[in-house]
Amino acid sequence: MELTGAEIITEFLKDEGVEYVFGYPGGAVLHIYDAIYRQDAVKHVLSRHEQGAVHAADGYARSNGKTGVVLVTSGPGATNAVTGIATAYMDSIPMVVITGQVPSPLIGNDAFQEVDTVGITRSCVKHNFLVTDVEELTETLKKAFIIASTGRPGPVVVDVPKDITGFKTEYSYPESIEIRSYTQFYHPPAEQITQAVEMVRAAQRPVLYTGGGVILGDAAAELSEFARMATIPVTNTSMGLGGYPATDKQFLGMLGMHGTYEANMAMHNTDLLIAVGARFDDRVTGNIEKFCPQAKIIHIDVDPSSISKNVQVDLPIVGCVKDVLSDMLVLLKQQPIAEEERLAPWWSEINEWRSEDCLAFKNDDGMIHPQHVLQELYKVTHGDAYICSDVGQHQMFAAQYYKFDKPRRWINSGGLGTMGFGLPAAMGAQFAHPDATVCTITGDGSIQMNIQELATCKEFGLPIKIINLNNGFLGMVRQWQEFFYERRYAEVTLEAQNQPDFVKLAEAYGHVGMRITNPDDVTSALEEAMAMKDKLVFMDFIINPEENVYPMVPAGAGLNEMILV
Amino acid sequence: MTTRHIISLLLENEAGALSRVAGLFSARGFNIETLTVAPTHDATLSRMTIVTSGTEAIIEQINKQLNKLVDVVQVKDITEGEHIERELVMIKISTAGLDCDQVRQIITEHEADVVDQQDDTCVIELLGNSEKINTLIAAMAQYPLLEVVRSGVSGIARGAEVLSI
Ligand SMILES: Cc1ncc(C[n+]2csc(CCOP(=O)(O)OP(=O)(O)O)c2C)c(N)n1
Numbered sequence A: 001m002e003l004t005g006a007e008i009i010t011e012f013l014k015d016e017g018v019e020y021v022f023g024y025p026g027g028a029v030l031h032i033y034d035a036i037y038r039q040d041a042v043k044h045v046l047s048r049h050e051q052g053a054v055h056a057a058d059g060y061a062r063s064n065g066k067t068g069v070v071l072v073t074s075g076p077g078a079t080n081a082v083t084g085i086a087t088a089y090m091d092s093i094p095m096v097v098i099t100g101q102v103p104s105p106l107i108g109n110d111a112f113q114e115v116d117t118v119g120i121t122r123s124c125v126k127h128n129f130l131v132t133d134v135e136e137l138t139e140t141l142k143k144a145f146i147i148a149s150t151g152r153p154g155p156v157v158v159d160v161p162k163d164i165t166g167f168k169t170e171y172s173y174p175e176s177i178e179i180r181s182y183t184q185f186y187h188p189p190a191e192q193i194t195q196a197v198e199m200v201r202a203a204q205r206p207v208l209y210t211g212g213g214v215i216l217g218d219a220a221a222e223l224s225e226f227a228r229m230a231t232i233p234v235t236n237t238s239m240g241l242g243g244y245p246a247t248d249k250q251f252l253g254m255l256g257m258h259g260t261y262e263a264n265m266a267m268h269n270t271d272l273l274i275a276v277g278a279r280f281d282d283r284v285t286g287n288i289e290k291f292c293p294q295a296k297i298i299h300i301d302v303d304p305s306s307i308s309k310n311v312q313v314d315l316p317i318v319g320c321v322k323d324v325l326s327d328m329l330v331l332l333k334q335q336p337i338a339e340e341e342r343l344a345p346w347w348s349e350i351n352e353w354r355s356e357d358c359l360a361f362k363n364d365d366g367m368i369h370p371q372h373v374l375q376e377l378y379k380v381t382h383g384d385a386y387i388c389s390d391v392g393q394h395q396m397f398a399a400q401y402y403k404f405d406k407p408r409r410w411i412n413s414g415g416l417g418t419m420g421f422g423l424p425a426a427m428g429a430q431f432a433h434p435d436a437t438v439c440t441i442t443g444d445g446s447i448q449m450n451i452q453e454l455a456t457c458k459e460f461g462l463p464i465k466i467i468n469l470n471n472g473f474l475g476m477v478r479q480w481q482e483f484f485y486e487r488r489y490a491e492v493t494l495e496a497q498n499q500p501d502f503v504k505l506a507e508a509y510g511h512v513g514m515r516i517t518n519p520d521d522v523t524s525a526l527e528e529a530m531a532m533k534d535k536l537v538f539m540d541f542i543i544n545p546e547e548n549v550y551p552m553v554p555a556g557a558g559l560n561e562m563i564l565v
Numbered sequence B: 001m002t003t004r005h006i007i008s009l010l011l012e013n014e015a016g017a018l019s020r021v022a023g024l025f026s027a028r029g030f031n032i033e034t035l036t037v038a039p040t041h042d043a044t045l046s047r048m049t050i051v052t053s054g055t056e057a058i059i060e061q062i063n064k065q066l067n068k069l070v071d072v073v074q075v076k077d078i079t080e081g082e083h084i085e086r087e088l089v090m091i092k093i094s095t096a097g098l099d100c101d102q103v104r105q106i107i108t109e110h111e112a113d114v115v116d117q118q119d120d121t122c123v124i125e126l127l128g129n130s131e132k133i134n135t136l137i138a139a140m141a142q143y144p145l146l147e148v149v150r151s152g153v154s155g156i157a158r159g160a161e162v163l164s165i
Helices: A007-016 A027-037 A051-063 A074-090 A117-124 A134-149 A160-165 A190-202 A212-216 A222-229 A261-269 A321-334 A345-355 A369-381 A392-401 A423-431 A453-460 A475-484 A502-507 A517-532 B017-027 B056-068 B100-109 B129-138
Strands: A002-004 A022-023 A043-046 A068-072 A095-101 A126-128 A155-161 A168-170 A208-210 A235-236 A249-253 A271-278 A296-301 A315-318 A386-389 A438-443 A465-470 A512-516 A539-540 B003-012 B034-039 B045-054 B072-077 B083-094 B114-117 B119-129 B145-150 B154-159
Touching: A002 A007, A007 A027, A007 A068, A007 A160, A007 A168, A022 A051, A027 A068, A027 A095, A027 A160, A043 A453, A043 B045, A051 A074, A051 A423, A051 A453, A068 A074, A074 A095, A074 A155, A095 A134, A095 A160, A095 A296, A117 A126, A117 A155, A117 B017, A126 A134, A134 A155, A134 A168, A155 A517, A160 A321, A190 A271, A190 A296, A190 A315, A190 A321, A208 A222, A208 A261, A212 A222, A222 A321, A222 A512, A235 A261, A249 A261, A249 A392, A261 A345, A296 A321, A315 A386, A345 A369, A369 A392, A369 A465, A369 A517, A386 A392, A386 A423, A392 A438, A392 A465, A392 A475, A423 A438, A423 A453, A465 A502, A502 A512, A502 A539, A517 A539, B003 B017, B003 B056, B003 B154, B017 B034, B017 B045, B017 B056, B083 B129, B100 B129, B119 B129, B129 B145
Parallel strands: A022 A043, A022 A068, A068 A095, A095 A155, A126 A155, A208 A235, A208 A271, A235 A249, A271 A296, A296 A315, A386 A438, A438 A465, A465 A539, A512 A539
Antiparallel strands: A002 A168, B003 B045, B003 B072, B034 B045, B083 B119, B083 B145, B083 B154, B114 B119
């Protein structure tokens, strides 16, 4: 079949099983948009800003595990996409971003809407390509999908000059392609697995510290079975929430800067840390010198370069976490031992820390507290909503107070911490799960960073529930200024009179707006909003302006040196 | 403790492959002493030699991060085994008013060659490991050096060990 480059792109996306492309048109991609117009297998979602398109593809990918697909034009289209690409890169999200480029003969001439997209994105993609010949287009697209979705996933950019999209060539869909310089898969090494199981059996105070790798690697079931069999306490990173059921008695909550007392104390006192698909991020370790001082460390990860990057480990195991945990389980089952009895002293120590009840909060002063909103949201949605967060205090409250029992329900920009992520990511999650309850947890700062996407939601009838925890501040920054800059609140005040009326704003976009100011109305308002199944509801909760996120491990401190209230 | 390593790579002969490697070193703050790259007998592959230094943990990260680059086909730290290291230097000096006998003596001592001799300048060439070259440059420093051009290090393992796909 002879097709133009543009037709090859749409035909390939169809054959690859792509359901949605999130994008925004422009000069360099006119041929491609014309090809999109002339087919109906692949649906296109027009965002209102390229960053929104990339976050939407990202939310789609995070919530269902498929590769998110983006199409943007050259120059400003590509640069607007960069924040979204970097966000996906930091959290290892499978994504293919097709960017238009000026026609090949003009490349390098500072042509209209030319930027060096491959150069600009190089350090925030897993890989990128500039297509120089239409004959290579199909193969390049296939490589992009393979690289994006295998091993440690990540975004791949395919930059396609406009002339290439007009040239014709034969097309047939390649089922697979050899990439000699790319390792897709590591077999878990048997010897290390045996050694790991021996270490587990010898440990007195083991902890499982698990991250996004468990979610991305679909290993939640294996993790739960392993943890239960060995009766080991589990703590999750923010990216790992939902990898182990939060309502389970072995769950210690999130760890790190805003982690629970029990999780951080367990980390500090453990003698065997089993890190699974986690990367020892500085927000997790606190002061690295004081990190897990008594522990031997086993680190299981698909990416060899994650291992011994920040923290030297005693036993590295490179492989898909799902395979490694399954292999370890086989060994554990062969020779079951009475772990429960052996670990009883450890558990009683942990239960002591738990009795601190570090997440308790004051809720009787007539103000709405964000923790309360999240707790009620959890109840009203039966813990089964897709929760897409922006970045700030509200994000930490959501991570602490919404109990995630299943993977892929908690969608947040953990690595890059991108304000403006929450709403477009929720769009992607809603496209992936049209019948599910999808919520955006946001703040009065973050929501304004991609507010334009309310129009996309209108166009596609996305019934997202936006929970705006409106404190009149860039709250997380204010908290740091309160603690470490003697309350010099520099440029963090979003005074009510200068802020939009969010209720009217939602209405202007054709949605429902609600303002909640009384703590007694929180639950009923949430119920009312959730009952509007086919409507986007923007809930503006006016909360305590100076709420702080506790516990907190201050910069430079060890995990055991946290501020409790 | 910081040690010096020579890392050999086989790279896809693709536009952009070099900048991926160079970008990796600058983005992650790894140090590059020298970097050389040239085609091999297989037209699809280039061979790169990087001389770097760092602690054991940093060298391990460099190896892993290089392996992770999609255009990198093979990575080998050749300083882990017996190897040969070669670098070329060309030094141009101004000979006006110099004691040529003294210069000639240094050249002979260091087994260097004179490859260009003009009225007022001469070019001295030496092939060897970086240490040899450093010693020559140090010995010549007393003269008016006009240019010092080093090729950067190339390396190869001794014996049967080969870097291939
Ligand atoms: C794009 C971007 N710019 C700046 C920051 C730094 N930052 C982190 S949290 C925060 C405040 C967020 O305020 P808001 O969305 O109102 O949430 P709150 O902390 O009040 O819950 C800022 C400015 C960021 N994370 N992302």
